[in-house]
Amino acid sequence: MLARRAQLFRTRTSTEQANLETPEFxxxxxxxxxxxVVEDFVQELPEEHAHxxxxxxxxxxxxxxxxxxTSGEEVHILSKLYSNVKVQTLFLPATSxxxxxxxxxxxxTQLTSEFxxxxxxxxxxxxxxxxxxxxxxxxxxxxxxxxxxRFIVQGLQRGMFHELPSLWTTWTQQVAEMSLQDADTWFSxxxxxxxxxxxxxxxxxxxxxxxxxxxxxxxxxxxxLASLGTLLPVTSTTDVWSEVAARRSLEVEDARSKSxxxxxxxxxx
Numbered sequence: 001m002l003a004r005r006a007q008l009f010r011t012r013t014s015t016e017q018a019n020l021e022t023p024e025f026x027x028x029x030x031x032x033x034x035x036x037v038v039e040d041f042v043q044e045l046p047e048e049h050a051h052x053x054x055x056x057x058x059x060x061x062x063x064x065x066x067x068x069x070t071s072g073e074e075v076h077i078l079s080k081l082y083s084n085v086k087v088q089t090l091f092l093p094a095t096s097x098x099x100x101x102x103x104x105x106x107x108x109t110q111l112t113s114e115f116x117x118x119x120x121x122x123x124x125x126x127x128x129x130x131x132x133x134x135x136x137x138x139x140x141x142x143x144x145x146x147x148x149x150r151f152i153v154q155g156l157q158r159g160m161f162h163e164l165p166s167l168w169t170t171w172t173q174q175v176a177e178m179s180l181q182d183a184d185t186w187f188s189x190x191x192x193x194x195x196x197x198x199x200x201x202x203x204x205x206x207x208x209x210x211x212x213x214x215x216x217x218x219x220x221x222x223x224x225l226a227s228l229g230t231l232l233p234v235t236s237t238t239d240v241w242s243e244v245a246a247r248r249s250l251e252v253e254d255a256r257s258k259s260x261x262x263x264x265x266x267x268x269x
Contacts, residue, residue: 033084033129036060037122041089056087084129088122091115 038056049058091114094100099110108116132139135148194209 032082032131032133033086034082035122035126035129036085036087038087038089040092042092054087056089057085060085060087086125086129088118088125090118090122 041056044050045055045059049055049062052058091112092100093103093111093115094106095112099106132141134140135144140148194206
């Protein structure tokens with residue numbers, strides 16, 4: 001589970017250009033330490049990390065690192081973003097099904113000893129590493145925080161910060177495009193199988209079979225868009241369906257024209 005969460009939470013950093021003066025409170029160099037809490041952790045750690053001083057953190061670093069091709073050194077991604085990275089695992093707070101279904105009914109003494117021990121370690125670690133964010137080499141005060149917030153608000157009003165693309169939106173668009181490409185391929189194969197023999201079929205039969213193929217493909221695409229409706233906005237789903245319908249009409253008309261041409265070419269003179 002820790003490995004899967006690490007892979008899903010893979011973070012990429014952006015390098016700061018040396019010729020640009022970035023305000024200190026916006027610089028990644030002043031990011032606070034990161035404590036990653038993994039609940040309900042019962043998995044055995046790999047042997048290569050089990051004997052280290054902090055096995056869970058070592059395992060996380062192994063999944064969030066890459067080797068620099070130029071220097072050959074191992075680069076830890078999260079370590080470039082945060083001043084310190086710590087993984088704290090928490091055992092199951094209870095072991096029976098009724099207790100796990102509603103932990104609010106349990107007293108502190110009824111929780112597992114492993115959970116209470118690890119929760120105490122987490123509290124100690126967080127409080128020991130909890131520091132105010134630095135600004136100009138000193139801990140940030142209320143006045144410096146007010147200046148920082150004012151700068152951010154004015155920057156947003158003036159359009160100084162570019163809007164970053166949403167990873168979720170990008171992913172859903174890729175899923176929709178790939179799915180519709182598959183639907184296009186299937187519809188084309190349905191059309192090509194209608195009139196592939198040496199002797200052409202009558203135009204009426206071709207039209208009926210093409211209409212049936214279109215209905216089959218439309219039903220499949222409606223099911224696709226229904227499933228994508230939970231991912232894409234309503235307007236995006238409507239636009240996609242309109243585009244597909246127009247494209248299908250053109251494909252059917254093109255196939256019908258080719259069939260008529262094939263039929264006319266094979267008629268005896």
